[in-house]
Amino acid sequence: MKLHEYQAKELFSRYGLPIPEGWLAKTPEKAMEHVGRRGFPIAIKAQVHAGGRGKSGGILLASNMEDAYKAVYSIHGMRLRTPQTVGEGPTVNKLLLEKGVDIDREFYLSIVPDSSTGSLLIIASAEGGMDIEEVAATHPEKILQVQVDPVMGLQEYQKRRVAYALGLTGELFASFATLLAGLYQAVLENDLLLAEINPLALTVDGDFFLIDAKAKVDSNALFRQRKIAAQYDSSEEDPLELEAQRHGLNYIRLHGNIGTIVNGAGLAMASMDIIQQAGAEPANFLDVGGGANEDMIEHGFQILLSDPHVKAILINIFGGILRCDILATGVVNAARKTGLQLPVVVRMEGTNAEQGRKILAESGLDLITATDLNDAATKIQELCLT
């Protein structure tokens, strides 16, 4: 679950991290009120769940009223397309206004749980404000990575390593070490999958400020992060994906026209691949899970049918605990209830597969039964050609 910049900053500031003075505005009018009261320079920043906002016109700096007015009205309501967004990008309906600071140096600082080393990884660079992936690709020597043992916690020498690598000594070392410790604590206590400050600014007066901040919370931990869960802004999510979530379905919308209903994430991904190998494009990822019942199959159908791009559906089920006869009944009922008009290829294997196929065959519905995965691929291919 992604947080907005203003939410991440609010969270980090509770751990003593210094954030610039800022105000959130949901309308352009409110935004202009803040501008009038606070003076210049002021940064006007789109609050959407995506990086790359600056380069895409989602962040502007104004030094007078006229510029501020132009900036506020151009950003609010815009669809922000950045390298990290899909399609036309999310609509900006919240602005963060921030007092400008006099920046001397900019750093990159982040902490992520790293699965390959089983550690909490601190990533730091004196090349702040840049796309860190790009720095990593072109100048890996400019990035420092420090692995923190999740049981031992952040050690003093690790703080020194990071600070000195960034060229921070004396008083700057002390204030940076406190900041780093606060960020580490924030990651631990809030189940963060990402805490990123880019840039971390050092002003000419020797003060640190979080100019941009990103935070991502582990969705699996929301049961113990209720406060954060309540902050979730779902307005940028695909409406069909939200609908699927409500029914406990794991659905991701893609751009093709062959819909899929599969049990199990790995098999669902593999089924998408099969569709592409057959010369078509998958319209979605949909894992109904091992405990799928008739209702879930029906909701899955309805969601696929709500996507106007879907021209045909592949149902691929390997019945383990989920019995094929139960699934077949679900498919038949869902097809009848939704008045299914699209061609549907059904392939089921595993527990009670024979009975399942019989139920489909005797339903009188125009379902295309595939005997195995190969056959399913061939049948999808035939559908694409006609």
Next chain:
Amino acid sequence: MSIFVNQDTRLLVQGITGKEGQFHTLQCLEYGTRVVAGVTPGKAGQEVAGISVFHTVHDAVQETGANASMIFVPPPFAADAILEAADAGVDLIICITEGIPIHDMLRVRRALQGSSSRLIGPNCPGIITPGVCKIGIMPAHIHRPGSIGVISRSGTLTYELVDQLTKAGLGQSTCIGIGGDPVNGTGFIDCLAAFAKDEQTTGIVMLGEIGGTAEEAAAVFIQEKVDKPVVGFIAGLTAPPGRQMGHAGAIISGSRGSATAKIAALEKSGVHVYQELGQLGAFCAKTFAT
């Protein structure tokens, strides 16, 4: 022989009194697995299918000599359940639970380093040595005893492959689902090392998927240490970057974890990569025959 489980495996089930725990305990019993104890805090003295329930794993181990545990404890308590099993000296811990927070698993993984316990999972279907011992939620009837070792990050995808292997006349020595989470216990390399040493195993199939770098690391290991033929398959060629495909670990982030990178790494190491899932069983039959 087989790897990790055999006829001497004595299983206890943590979370045995829950709906899933009960159901799968019965399935394992039916298959012939020696289920010797159950654990649910607060429910000592009860029985599930004639199996005694204990308050703690320590009690269960002391009373029954259990040396393996299958965990069906809900996600908020699952990491604690794994630590409890390890502390009680259980050799093999199989955690089926899906949805454990990653920070919990980081601590668990660290705690298990240097311990004698082996963790499989979490978020996995379990492990089976066909005809001998099943610990997990996989449909038993598709398996046949044989000489092919199977390692996978996914559940139903494994069933798909095993079914094809059996139909192609290839039985399995042991099939292990290592789970779809980014931080897990036993990985591809542990399993590859064990299969490489196992006399019964003559060929290995590994099913990978997008996300992380475990397949890339496995590729390096195979090149250096495995002289048995390995067939590989990677799910997620069509998965877009930045979207998590069901499994918490299945996400392409930045330059890491794409299917094409994994396929290239495996092919470079001499793994027989084959991406037509519908004919993977037949491909294995051909590859392992030569």
